[in-house]
Amino acid sequence: MQVGIPRALSYYDFFPFWFGFFSDLGIEIVLSDKTTKQTMTRGSALVVPETCLPVKVYVGHILNLLDKGIDKILVPSIQSIAPKIYNCSKIRGLPDLVRNVVKKPFTMIEATLDKSEKNQGLYEFLKEIAAYWNITDFERIRKASKNAWKVYNNFYIMRRSGVSYKAALSAAMENKVIINSDSKSYPINIAVIAHGYNLYDERTSMKIFEKLEKLDVKTYTAQNLTQEQMAEGLNAINSRLYWANEYEITGAAAHYIQDRKIDGIVTINAFGCGPDSLMLERISRYAKKLNKPILHLSIDEQTGEAGFVTRLEAFVDMLYRKKRSKIINKIKIKDNTERFSDINCRDLI
Numbered sequence: 052m053q054v055g056i057p058r059a060l061s062y063y064d065f066f067p068f069w070f071g072f073f074s075d076l077g078i079e080i081v082l083s084d085k086t087t088k089q090t091m092t093r094g095s096a097l098v099v100p101e102t103c104l105p106v107k108v109y110v111g112h113i114l115n116l117l118d119k120g121i122d123k124i125l126v127p128s129i130q131s132i133a134p135k136i137y138n139c140s141k142i143r144g145l146p147d148l149v150r151n152v153v154k155k156p157f158t159m160i161e162a163t164l165d166k167s168e169k170n171q172g173l174y175e176f177l178k179e180i181a182a183y184w185n186i187t188d189f190e191r192i193r194k195a196s197k198n199a200w201k202v203y204n205n206f207y208i209m210r211r212s213g214v215s216y217k218a219a220l221s222a223a224m225e226n227k228v229i230i231n232s233d234s235k236s237y238p239i240n241i242a243v244i245a246h247g248y249n250l251y252d253e254r255t256s257m258k259i260f261e262k263l264e265k266l267d268v269k270t271y272t273a274q275n276l277t278q279e280q281m282a283e284g285l286n287a288i289n290s291r292l293y294w295a296n297e298y299e300i301t302g303a304a305a306h307y308i309q310d311r312k313i314d315g316i317v318t319i320n321a322f323g324c325g326p327d328s329l330m331l332e333r334i335s336r337y338a339k340k341l342n343k344p345i346l347h348l349s350i351d352e353q354t355g356e357a358g359f360v361t362r363l364e365a366f367v368d369m370l371y372r373k374k375r376s377k378i379i380n381k382i383k384i385k386d387n388t389e390r391f392s393d394i395n396c397r398d399l400i
């Protein structure tokens with residue numbers, strides 16, 4: 052028994068759950084390959100140009116799984132993750148979108164999760180998925196679901212403690228929990244705010260974490276926060292919860308905007324994303340109010356790495372200058388006889 056899972060969209064948030072669930076049921080998971088230029092090109096060729104990049108990438112991953120000969124692919128329709136909190140229309144209608152553009156024969160596992168409706172909760176969702184392999188035994192599905200939550204919770208415990216995405220994922224899949232041993236201190240701290248698929252897909256995010264690490268920057272994301280911290284962020288910004296991703300975008304950004312150790316915020320959003328354009332507007336206003344530097348990076352399949360890097364470097368340089376002038380001002384107050392003009396910013400911090 053095999054299931055194909057596209058390495059795109061909700062994969063970056065929920066794969067640990069699916070790993071725990073399917074392995075407990077004895078179903079082998081086949082993942083699509085990592086995103087490449089070809090994945091983007093093939094996906095983009097099938098959908099209308101206005102579609103956001105993550106969905107184009109998702110379609111490219113479906114094609115990759117079909118190339119591997121996988122005939123059952125998980126394409127869930129996740130409508131609502133809590134009462135009256137909805138996903139964007141593209142994620143809600145994902146099975147219909149895929150059916151209309153991928154004209155190849157395969158079985159699409161298109162179960163629906165809709166917590167705003169009766170009888171479409173998580174158990175019904177999992178039951179619907181298991182039925183594709185004629186698994187209907189309640190106890191078996193319940194046990195698989197328990198294992199799924201265990202792997203998922205272990206993954207998030209590690210992420211919150213600062214373990215990197217890759218290390219946390221591989222430890223969770225081996226049923227282990229590791230602790231963060233990185234005690235290195237960094238002169239600049241930046242919170243990177245985006246959907247999981249815009250952050251952890253190395254092709255889409257152009258390896259932003261590696262680039263910032265090279266610039267001696269420590270990065271933080273929504274996955275390093277608890278639900279309570281993101282909820283406090285939402286309260287602070289006075290935002291009503293509507294979109295399924297409000298916690299990881301608006302809530303996390305507002306939390307980090309208030310956090311004094313964070314020097315700046317970088318957001319990454321897909322060109323043409325409706326929910327993000329609304330959320331980012333609120334975040335920008337709040338950052339301005341609290342005088343926190345913010346950089347918005349918009350991506351599509353044409354985005355060039357050179358421009359991306361230049362903007363990132365300029366932003367980090369500005370943060371160094373800002374921090375340096377703060378430190379210099381503090382020293383000047385203590386001893387105004389010292390000369391500062393030739394002090395290197397990085398040495399100072």
Ligand code: SF4
Pocket residue numbers: 103104105106139140141142246321323324325326327
């Ligand atoms: S939330 Fe935005 S980026 Fe994500 S699938 Fe919807 S439109 Fe695309």
